[in-house]
Amino acid sequence: DTGVSQDPRHKITKRGQNVTFRCDPISEHNRLYWYRQTLGQGPEFLTYFQNEAQLEKSRLLSDRFSAERPKGSFSTLEIQRTEQGDSAMYLCASSFPGSEQYFGPGTRLTVT
Amino acid sequence: QKEVEQNSGPLSVPEGAIASLNCTYSDRVSQSFFWYRQYSGKSPELIMSIYSNGDKEDGRFTAQLNKASQYVSLLIRDSQPSDSATYLCAVNGGGSARQLTFGSGTQLTVLP
Numbered sequence: 001d002t003g004v005s006q007d008p009r010h011k012i013t014k015r016g017q018n019v020t021f022r023c024d025p026i027s028e029h030n031r032l033y034w035y036r037q038t039l040g041q042g043p044e045f046l047t048y049f050q051n052e053a054q055l056e057k058s059r060l061l062s063d064r065f066s067a068e069r070p071k072g073s074f075s076t077l078e079i080q081r082t083e084q085g086d087s088a089m090y091l092c093a094s095s096f097p098g099s100e101q102y103f104g105p106g107t108r109l110t111v112t
Numbered sequence: 113q114k115e116v117e118q119n120s121g122p123l124s125v126p127e128g129a130i131a132s133l134n135c136t137y138s139d140r141v142s143q144s145f146f147w148y149r150q151y152s153g154k155s156p157e158l159i160m161s162i163y164s165n166g167d168k169e170d171g172r173f174t175a176q177l178n179k180a181s182q183y184v185s186l187l188i189r190d191s192q193p194s195d196s197a198t199y200l201c202a203v204n205g206g207g208s209a210r211q212l213t214f215g216s217g218t219q220l221t222v223l224p
Contacts, residue, residue, distance in 0.1 A: 042214025
């Protein structure tokens with residue numbers, strides 16, 4: 001049984017560049033969540049999918065952020081025109097409906 | 113007022129002692145409550161979930177929930193140095209909310 005996986009684990013990019021992260025949920029979990037965590041804070045919700053439908057987006061998710069889950073399996077999170085304030089750990093979690101959320105290892109983004 | 117509040121710590125206890133971690137939440141309709149453990153540089157790991165008032169025990173961990181007081185706690189018995197981590201309280205709101213709202217975490221150090 002494999003857990004949630006994320007790729008890449010680390011990403012260093014220059015301000016203004018676009019980046020894309022991938023998340024593979026636990027198989028058969030139909031819910032997938034993206035969170036962002038900065039140092040000393042708890043994770044903050046970004047967006048959530050049930051199967052391929054994006055059902056909820058946080059106000060934190062500016063128009064530079066876009067997420068997809070085209071076939072209801074893996075998901076991608078893209079950040080366009082990155083800013084230094086985007087530096088954070090990006091966490092993906094998955095769950096069954098109404099059940100506990102399990103997190104992947106995260107992608108640490110550094111914008112220079 | 114933050115939606116989920118935790119004492120940031122740091123909290124230090126000697127090995128073998130009981131560590132007590134506390135969390136309060138503001139949304140009275142919150143339904144589900146979780147404790148995650150996060151080691152430095154790693155992603156959150158689910159250790160306890162609790163859904164109804166009272167105590168829930170799992171090994172050395174006991175979660176306590178009091179919905180009337182909007183309070184949830186985690187007790188760690190026989191604390192070990194390997195328990196040294198940040199403990200995150202997370203709340204799943206009522207209604208249609210599916211995402212978790214996290215506190216900022218309490219840093220626990222267990223001294224050998």
